[in-house]
Amino acid sequence: MWDAWNRNRVLRPSLPLESPLWMFKTPTPQFQQEILGDGNCTIHKEPLQLFCTEDQTVLCFTCFQCQDHSMHVVCEIRLAANNYRNLFQGILKTLKEQLEVAKIMLADEHERVMLIQEEEQNFSEMIQSENRILFQLITKINEKSLQNNEGNLSWRELGQNLLSHFAKEVENSQETIKRLKNLSRENIMKLQESEVKLSERISNLQMISAELERKCGESAFTLLQNARYYLTRGESLLHQCLESACITELSLCHVSGMSHILKHFQRPITLDPNTAHPCLVLSEDMRSMRLRAARQILPQNSRKFDFSARVLSVERFTSGWHYWEVEVEKATSWQLGICFSSDKKRDRSKAFECKVLLTRFMMEKDCTCWVFPPLKRVSLRDDMCRVGLFLYYEYGQLSFYDVTEGCLIYNFSNLIFWGAVRPHFSLCVPNGDSLPDSLSICLPSASADNVLAI
CATH class of the missing domain: 2.60.120.920 (SPRY domain)
Incomplete structure (x- = not known):
């Protein structure tokens, strides 16, 4: 993340003070007012004009020359703030995109709940319709059996076969409807759990987006306070996957009819x-x-x-x-x-x-x-x-x-x-x-x- 900073103006205490790498613009009075308090180091009473990327602290020149920062990457406060602000804005853009996706997925999960309920009702009605039509066939065939008993397969024999099948089919239908209800209930529970997770994700995305927007609008010195913490929070949220609930198709319940x-x-x-x-x-x-x-x-x-x-x-x-x-x-x-x-x-x-x-x-x-x-x-x-x-x-x-x-x-x-x-x-x-x-x-x-x- 910080590799790009090495290509910018980086300060190291092993270099003499007269080195050109130490040359940078003197902070304007307005920028100096952005630094906490009077902008002076509480130890050395010198202006705080540098930022240590490793320790996430602001430094004066004397602090910079201490052995504690001998191998650290140090740059101007304004440059560090601009780099962090750019990083925040990039993460913020992606977070907002994920927020819109999460809202769409939440609406889809809610719609899938209603579709599951509708599909269960449709399957139950189709099963009942099959039974009604089968009963009508048996009735018509029994009527035919009173009129015609000729042929290799008589009407009476066919009617008896269908009647036997009808009794088994009604029993199977009740079992199938029961399986449909159980499967529908399991699917709805999975979808509702997914809705809870998506709602929490949306809340987190909104909260961290608001935090990063606020950080981007802060002064340079204030923005650098806990900058790495906010950066890590935003990045960790980006790495979390958005997934819809995996449910079982109701059509897998075998309906022979x-x-x-x-x-x-x-x-x-x-x-x-x-x-x-x-x-x-x-x-x-x-x-x-x-x-x-x-x-x-x-x-x-x-x-x-x-x-x-x-x-x-x-x-x-x-x-x-x-x-x-x-x-x-x-x-x-x-x-x-x-x-x-x-x-x-x-x-x-x-x-x-x-x-x-x-x-x-x-x-x-x-x-x-x-x-x-x-x-x-x-x-x-x-x-x-x-x-x-x-x-x-x-x-x-x-x-x-x-x-x-x-x-x-x-x-x-x-x-x-x-x-x-x-x-x-x-x-x-x-x-x-x-x-x-x-x-x-x-x-x-x-x-x-x-x-x-x-």
């Missing part, structure tokens, strides 16, 4: 070439889509994600429940969901399209996943291979599942559909030299073929 029984209702979905974007190439069986290998011309340094490369299904759903699965392993950025008209009472020429989507996109090495509407971030495994979608038209239900893990990703309840609903598939138009992505719709298993007429 109906994922284990939806295979029975899986249906084949085909892509409609009339709705395909020109960037897309569809397979002959209309079950796969990929982007053309040609590089897209986009603005330089563009980071925008363009999901305009979409295609809809041939199938249109106006009632009932429907389940389909999509292979996403060969796509880094994609959108899956449904689209439908906004209002049947509107003029068709003015009606606009609504979408309910699950989106995953990759920016460099950062993978993020969102649902819409409203736009909300969700947690998904980076290596997820297959996504399942379940639509229950009459109840306005759309659920997304991680088929690989057999768990619920997110579900939407109480959606209002006007007219036909069509499955939606979209890929992100590649930016630069990225490899073209592809999606494939999975064919239903043999057991599903027996219940496609539901």
Whole structure:
């Protein structure tokens, strides 16, 4: 810290008094008045004009020549004060920057507490929604069992299997909700502890900043009093790290929902070439889509994600429940969901399209996943291979599942559909030299073929 001072005017007693290094401007009367009392050494009665950086004391020339300071770095009081003032101002600038960061982090931690509470509530509602829909399925299937007992897998047998699953699912749901509450409580405690630490840090930053501001405005002699102490306090605070609380994602609580029984209702979905974007190439069986290998011309340094490369299904759903699965392993950025008209009472020429989507996109090495509407971030495994979608038209239900893990990703309840609903598939138009992505719709298993007429 003091190396720079050695390049300035430094005084050492081993040099003769006549040496040019002893030459400096005579302090002005105003500066002399800044020195404590009459500015004279209490021992030698000489003016105090020097400062010893090692001992942090002011000296007269006679004190300077004593053996106690023979190897010490000594300079003019005004020069020492200016050096300390510059150091204080540099630390003060950084402290104020950290103060603003700490305030932002405190606000973020408070917001995260509310988000955790909201997320717990959302998960509980999604679990309850899954149970309600499963109960409705069982009810409808039991009604069917009274009308139709034909097929390899009878309605009655399917209803009994679902009823058995429903009882287990309700029990599992209660355990999952309990885990969610416990995990939410732990997260909130961590965030509140972080808030306390950040509040203390803000208080310390404000206090030491005020001290350094006051020191910078003091006279040279007063500023040098305890200068090293204030410098050390400021520097030690700078070395303390600001960290947000590390919490556990609530999505780690495995919510299976109906994922284990939806295979029975899986249906084949085909892509409609009339709705395909020109960037897309569809397979002959209309079950796969990929982007053309040609590089897209986009603005330089563009980071925008363009999901305009979409295609809809041939199938249109106006009632009932429907389940389909999509292979996403060969796509880094994609959108899956449904689209439908906004209002049947509107003029068709003015009606606009609504979408309910699950989106995953990759920016460099950062993978993020969102649902819409409203736009909300969700947690998904980076290596997820297959996504399942379940639509229950009459109840306005759309659920997304991680088929690989057999768990619920997110579900939407109480959606209002006007007219036909069509499955939606979209890929992100590649930016630069990225490899073209592809999606494939999975064919239903043999057991599903027996219940496609539901």
